[in-house]
Amino acid sequence: MGANFESKYLMNKFFSKKISIISFILIPIIFLWHPNWLGFLGVQPYWPLFWLLPWSMINGSINGLIFGLFLGLILDSLTLDDSLTQIPGLIFCGFLFGRIKLYSDNLVGHFRYGLICSFGSLLCGTLYFLQILLRNFSNSNSLMLMASVKNILAEVFLTGLFAPFICSQLLRMFKFSRRKLQ
């Protein structure tokens, strides 16, 4: 009984300490899972931003930039487009998010996460779209433009919708694990 309790306690301690790493590992899995019932017009929210925002807010711009790069590298390896990359958008977002101060008012903070993540998603989407445009410069037409604008807008909407729930929870957990570590 005692041993069981102790192992449970140790496991809880481990999870609370490593929550940031565990959630980081989960991002590519959710990215691959691509649950349709969470989508809008077949588009998903931009999952990596939900993790990157709280991480960068707590650990600063440089950390955000580095982990933006890491996330970009992992997600690029999961997608098949060799010549297109998500790294610039995520690096930029990581750096920008790191400059944002933690807000004291919780309610405003929750909504602020939505707005920031929407902006980040717009930035990443636009950078990705520009790469597609540059690559298919000769073949590009209005149909491609329309599909891309639809993708960007749906992604911005969904990311902004989910961010207040997910980011605030992750931020709370990251803060908690950090406090325990200190």
Added chain:
Amino acid sequence: MLGIRRISTTRWWHKKKNWLFFAIFLFLVFVRLSKGSFYKDIYYFISKPFWPGQFQKEIVLESIDQEYLIKLNLLRKDNLRLRRILSLQESSNNEKISAAVISRKTGSWWRQIILNKGSKDGVEIGNIVTGPGGLLGRVKDTSLFTSSVTLITSPESKLGVWVDRIQINGLLVGLGDDYPSLILYSKDADIKVGDFVSSSPASTLLPPNIPIGIVQSIDETLKSKKTAKISLLAKPHVIDWVQILKVNI
């Protein structure tokens, strides 16, 4: 007083029987005006248990399926024989690998699916993936247990296709939405809505005669080319099981 009572009981609208007749008359007028639809609907429900059942329908459909299958096999054999005589490329007759879709990205920037069969099962880069309806895409990457497929709707995908009615080759380019664009490098090509598009016999990436889609709309003719939107026969966002064809082109 007595006189008044007598009058009131003798009025026609005070008799139940008259009202009954009036109601029947109205009903008959309704039946006449509705051309008996009321009766037909009642008959529909009464006769429902005695209809020729699903069982009979299944037998008929099964027979039609068998007939089509036999015809298809005969045509396939003919096609193979004629291709051999003309020394044309042969459709792949090699083994097919059935695989399940374990990850699906069909609505965003990335148009790809991941299958549960990988290099361990003999899947190779460049293999063709088909689903119910026709072509889905090509294997772009394999791991030990999985293989990633670039869908033909992806902006990365460019394939040679064949429009059978006008006997012309074209290029199918993914646009990042559900309808890839067919580019015909001839502004005089007489392409029409409803034309059937299949893989090109001249393609170096695909075996010939794999169904791909149907022309949904035709865009404006540009200087030297004609473009059209293609509605795919195989729907990647709903297909759970696919076939991987090993290609020998």
